[in-house]
Amino acid sequence: MFRLDAVRASHFLPSLLLLIAGLAAAYAKDLSVFFTSLFNVLPTLVLLLGGAYCAVYRRQRELFLMLTVYIAYFLLDTQTDFYRDNGHVRDDAAVIFHLVCLLLPALYGIYGVWQERMHLLQDMVARGAVLLVVGAVAVALEQRFPAALLAGLADIRWPALHGEWMSLIQLAYPLFIGVLVLLVVQYLRAPRPLNAALVMGLVGLFWMLPKTFILPFTLNIMCSQVMLMIAAAVAHEAYQMAFRDELTGLPGRRALNERMQRLGRNYVIAMSDVDHFKRFNDTHGHDVGDQVLRLVASRLGKVGGGGKAYRYGGEEFAVVFAGKSTEHCVAHLEAVREAIAGYAMRLRDQGARPHDDNTGRQRRAGSRGGAVSVTISIGVAERHVDHRNPDDVLKSADQALYSAKAAGRNCLMVHGLKTRRGAERAS
Structure with missing residues (x-):
């Protein structure tokens, strides 16, 4: 049952501000050396600080969401660095990019709706096993059948639904839409800052992927912003637990x-x-x-x-x-x-x-x-x-x-x- 009376604009506001700041930074031109150096280390810094924060509060769902985003950033950043240094993409750039476009929203959706209901160690092992299995299968397919995998991913399965504006593989669009619907439903059933942040984070990732090789530092900035959205949502909920009464909803x-x-x-x-x-x-x-x-x-x-x-x-x-x-x-x-x-x-x-x-x-x-x-x-x-x-x-x-x-x-x-x-x- 949807809890529309508990929906709050304040749940979305921090993530929306981070998204807008990320878009502004991505489109900024003539950045100083300080900012370009900062953007190079920002995703790793955010993961270390945000991941430690999540670990302290035993928020494993948020930790694995951040890990998923960071792994996607690491894989694509290797490709963009090669592109900037050599003026052309690597031979495996297309297949890796398409895999990330498919697996990033899939894992983001899985971890986004996977509630923490098991023992702490069991939950960590289960989430780690999912990430390991999916990653191992993807790496094995990419190494052994790169041409067949690329052809399968890039195939246009529904010509009537394909448009020239689509800059991602066709399979990515229904996957993003499905995950978005899933996360919106989750928020409406349990309105809370984290569920709102997951919706805004998915929007940021969807915007980021087509711009990865077009706008400099887009990958670094938006991945950092999405991880910051998750960490900020954890802080927001920690504040609510400390200052708001759970039974009545009033400040405590x-x-x-x-x-x-x-x-x-x-x-x-x-x-x-x-x-x-x-x-x-x-x-x-x-x-x-x-x-x-x-x-x-x-x-x-x-x-x-x-x-x-x-x-x-x-x-x-x-x-x-x-x-x-x-x-x-x-x-x-x-x-x-x-x-x-x-x-x-x-x-x-x-x-x-x-x-x-x-x-x-x-x-x-x-x-x-x-x-x-x-x-x-x-x-x-x-x-x-x-x-x-x-x-x-x-x-x-x-x-x-x-x-x-x-x-x-x-x-x-x-x-x-x-x-x-x-x-x-x-x-």
């Missing part, structure tokens, strides 16, 4: 701590807590508890007034309003509290979840049996003379939250005020 406590260091002079912090959350877990199980947390997180994540929601820990959430006052924020927090209190969450198995929001609304409207009510309590505090430190303001908001709990729950309390906003819903 570490992100909140960083945000609190640059809030400026005026801000408001609200702390919220799910009422009777332990009862949900004890009565209905932790799966229902997770559903409750996702519900509250989705509503808090849409809070108006410029608020930014964070998962503080457990069933607690924090909302930060930078440059705002309490009077401005309370109405928006009250709207979220009322929206959560007015939502009847219908209990259901995870396997029977609706495919879209409309189906879910129809199911909830058709039957109210098995529904539970969720409420939250909110405490609000604003920075002022007595509370200049963000940690102090957070503690004040937490104290106001306890006051809201003591006042009957499902309400909002402002630190320093005794007025209670909201009323506890009858259960």
Whole structure:
């Protein structure tokens, strides 16, 4: 099932910027000696640094993707160096180029969709075996039957589909299209930075191959950029794991701590807590508890007034309003509290979840049996003379939250005020 709601432009942005930078560098003219020397060592440098980074984080899929791209670069770079030095290509240039055009997208697609589900050593051996077998077969065919292999690869099998614009062997085009579709489907099913980077990397490789012998340093630049896309995606995902809560999708406590260091002079912090959350877990199980947390997180994540929601820990959430006052924020927090209190969450198995929001609304409207009510309590505090430190303001908001709990729950309390906003819903 596609998760279109999780698709983000930010997943593609780093790879897109690297692709654009690679295209600009490839078309640049009159490069200085510094840049030409850099481009000669850049692919090897990126492989060593990016490969070490992937190895440290035990990301073998990404490591073998980078190895695949580097091996293709090494094979073609040998040919382009000979071409630049002698003014003509080597005798085996055509067959090697066509093999790379065929095997590069094939191996890139295989490693791109090959998930890491085995033991670490078993996974490495399996991936290495695939690379070794494919490489050994290709080398054996190229050494023993070069003429027959070249004729088979260069043969135009579908004359009606062939165009003069095609600068690669015909077999490469359906292979690239098939791998592209496969990687796009993978991204739509699991939207994440790495899967987006694989799509953009394939586009870069497809553009690179026809320009290998035409534009100087195209091979070096684009192979380096594709490996950088993969390494950057690993870093992006590592950042998300450290700063974003996996269950709710909200930024986590570490992100909140960083945000609190640059809030400026005026801000408001609200702390919220799910009422009777332990009862949900004890009565209905932790799966229902997770559903409750996702519900509250989705509503808090849409809070108006410029608020930014964070998962503080457990069933607690924090909302930060930078440059705002309490009077401005309370109405928006009250709207979220009322929206959560007015939502009847219908209990259901995870396997029977609706495919879209409309189906879910129809199911909830058709039957109210098995529904539970969720409420939250909110405490609000604003920075002022007595509370200049963000940690102090957070503690004040937490104290106001306890006051809201003591006042009957499902309400909002402002630190320093005794007025209670909201009323506890009858259960």
